[in-house]
Amino acid sequence: MPLNADQMIDKVRGSRVWRSVFRSGTGSSTLHRALAIQQNIFLHLFATKVRKRMVRFSATWYLGTLTFGTFLILVITGILLMLYYHPSVPQAYADMKDLQFVVSSGLFLRNLHRWSAQLMVFLVFAHMFKVFYRGAYRTPREFNWVIGIVLLLITLLLSYTGYLLPWDQLAFWAITVGSNLSNAVPLVGGKIHFLLLGGNQVNANALLRFYVLHCVVLPLAAILFIAIHFWRIRKDGGLYVQQSEPKPRVTAESAITAKEGQ
Amino acid sequence: MHDETHMTMKKPPTEFDRRAFFTKIGLGSLGIAAAGTMVFSYEYLSPNVLYEPSAIVNSGKPESFAVNSVTMDVNSGIYLVRTEEGYFALSAVCTHLGCLTTWNQDLGIIACPCHGSKFKRTGEKIEGPAPEPLPWLRTWVSDEGDLMVDRSTKIPPLQYLRI
Numbered sequence: 001m002p003l004n005a006d007q008m009i010d011k012v013r014g015s016r017v018w019r020s021v022f023r024s025g026t027g028s029s030t031l032h033r034a035l036a037i038q039q040n041i042f043l044h045l046f047a048t049k050v051r052k053r054m055v056r057f058s059a060t061w062y063l064g065t066l067t068f069g070t071f072l073i074l075v076i077t078g079i080l081l082m083l084y085y086h087p088s089v090p091q092a093y094a095d096m097k098d099l100q101f102v103v104s105s106g107l108f109l110r111n112l113h114r115w116s117a118q119l120m121v122f123l124v125f126a127h128m129f130k131v132f133y134r135g136a137y138r139t140p141r142e143f144n145w146v147i148g149i150v151l152l153l154i155t156l157l158l159s160y161t162g163y164l165l166p167w168d169q170l171a172f173w174a175i176t177v178g179s180n181l182s183n184a185v186p187l188v189g190g191k192i193h194f195l196l197l198g199g200n201q202v203n204a205n206a207l208l209r210f211y212v213l214h215c216v217v218l219p220l221a222a223i224l225f226i227a228i229h230f231w232r233i234r235k236d237g238g239l240y241v242q243q244s245e246p247k248p249r250v251t252a253e254s255a256i257t258a259k260e261g262q
Numbered sequence: 263m264h265d266e267t268h269m270t271m272k273k274p275p276t277e278f279d280r281r282a283f284f285t286k287i288g289l290g291s292l293g294i295a296a297a298g299t300m301v302f303s304y305e306y307l308s309p310n311v312l313y314e315p316s317a318i319v320n321s322g323k324p325e326s327f328a329v330n331s332v333t334m335d336v337n338s339g340i341y342l343v344r345t346e347e348g349y350f351a352l353s354a355v356c357t358h359l360g361c362l363t364t365w366n367q368d369l370g371i372i373a374c375p376c377h378g379s380k381f382k383r384t385g386e387k388i389e390g391p392a393p394e395p396l397p398w399l400r401t402w403v404s405d406e407g408d409l410m411v412d413r414s415t416k417i418p419p420l421q422y423l424r425i
Contacts, residue, residue, distance in 0.1 A: 173361060177376060180360040195304075199312050 045227060047234040054239040063127035068226065070120040075219065077113040085165070087211035089204045092167035117159055124155050136240035144232040147225055154222045161214035164207060175202050175210070317414035324349060324409045324425050332365045332372075332383050340399060340411055341365060341372070343383055348422030351401045351411040352385050357394040372396065385419060395419070 003011065012018055013026045024035035034048040053059060084103055085095045099106035128148065131137055137145035164175045179196055183189040198205030233239060319338045327333055327344040334341050334354060339362055341352040354372075356363050361376035371388060372381040379390025386395050400415040401423045409423075 173376070177359040177361060180358075191308075195307050198307075198309050199314055201314060203314060205309060205312075 045231045045234065047238050050238055051241070054241050059241050060239060061126075061130060063123055063130050067120060067123040067127055070116045070123060071222065071226070073116045074113060074120065077109045077116065078215065078219075080109050081113055082215060087165070087208050089167070089207060092165065092207060096166045096168075117162060121155060121159055124152055128152065131240075134240065134242070141232075141236045141240065144229060144236055147229045147232060151222065151225050151229060154218055154225065158214060158218045158222065161210045161218065164202070164210045165214065167207060172202055175206065179206075317412055319411045319413060320404070321351075321409040321411055323407065324403065327409075332367075334365050336362070338411075338413065340413060341383075342409065342411070345422070348424040349401060349409065350422055351399040352383075353397050353399055353413065353416075355396075356392055357396060358390070358392040363396070 010026055013022070019025065022036070022039075024032055024039050026032075037043045037046060037048045081099065084099050084106065086092065096110075099110050101107070131145070131148070160175075160178060163178075164171045179193055179202065182192045182196060185192055194200065196206075196209070197203070198209050315338070319335065319340060321335065321340075321342050324344075327342055327349070329344055329346060332341050332343050339354045341354050343350050343352060352372075354363050355361075356374040356376065356379055358374065358377055358379055361374050363372045363374045363379070363381065365372055365383070370383065372383060372385075373379070374390065374392070377391050379392035380388040381392070381396050382388060384395075385398060397416040398419050398421065400412040400417050402410050403423070403425060404410050
């Protein structure tokens with residue numbers, strides 16, 4: 001007897017191999033669905049159950065999720081771009097041009113990386129404003145707001161360090177100006193500037209340092225803080241929703257117009 | 263009676279006991295190790311040798327500069343100025359955020375393309391966000407008769423080199 005699609009899926013989910021990986025088992029009872037979340041290394045960061053109004057579009061506009069989506073795109077396209085890019089003074093600019101004009105789909109991947117980066121910065125700010133104006137930062141979510149601020153700084157630093165890598169005039173002067181800002185820090189400003197660039201001017205050392213920061217240090221920091229940020233949503237009682245929409249005030253005028261409408 | 267002696271044997275709570283001693287030793291050593299790691303990291307991240315262009319620039323023969331001329335050396339980021347009073351070298355790096363300024367012959371001023379600072383040819387600021395005038399750099403004539411500039415040594419303004 002041929003099996004239909006649902007039966008096939010159930011058969012696969014009931015197989016020994018599947019059960020050895022996903023231990024929640026077959027069936028779609030509430031318990032099974034909760035276990036599927038709870039027993040998954042990635043999904044267990046989230047709550048096993050959420051209220052429908054929490055996941056409605058109007059509650060969050062999905063800005064945090066969209067930000068994470070752009071981050072995933074950036075990680076994937078970034079790793080692919082690394083395969084053709086050498087962070088050295090003679091090669092960096094030529095490699096960037098090769099990615100645009102020689103490598104198959106290189107232009108697409110580079111543009112995707114660049115536009116996703118712009119979009120991520122925009123979405124991070126939009127997410128922040130949405131959280132702020134809804135008051136979702138209040139007790140008990142203050143700590144997750146602070147984690148969010150850390151993630152905002154990491155996002156901006158990722159943007160800034162990535163800016164130098166094409167090694168063109170814009171990159172050079174933007175980083176010259178940007179790194180000179182650190183000289184404004186009292187007492188240790190000059191030292192910070194020297195450590196950041198690995199020298200007194202934007203040069204081979206600076207390019208390599210920014211490359212390591214951009215491709216290793218900052219993404220790892222971002223992943224760590226994103227994990228904490230997601231986990232704290234569950235710990236702080238789920239996504240914030242307003243308990244009740246404010247009721248429209250009944251005035252004498254509105255009562256009359258309502259009557260007339262009848 | 264027996265109970266009483268047992269009570270007196272018990273140490274008073276203020277006594278410095280072995281556990282507290284080892285906790286302090288442990289935390290102390292961790293603190294020293296952390297401080298050592300900080301120093302180590304700082305030393306490692308701070309390069310001891312830099313493969314940057316030399317701070318000392320050979321600008322060629324002094325006679326090659328006309329009187330009342332401002333000559334920019336783009337590669338080393340300096341202006342060589344010859345006036346009736348003598349020679350001097352001026353840093354071309356804007357004191358605001360490090361952009362390279364340019365000499366505008368028609369207006370007779372030095373201008374920064376980044377944030378609009380303007381300077382006289384003596385380095386004095388005319389307008390813009392630059393917090394300081396462009397610094398004068400140490401100049402001298404080498405044994406071969408070349409005009410030399412040390413970009414790393416600033417000198418007070420108006421110390422002309424007379425040849």
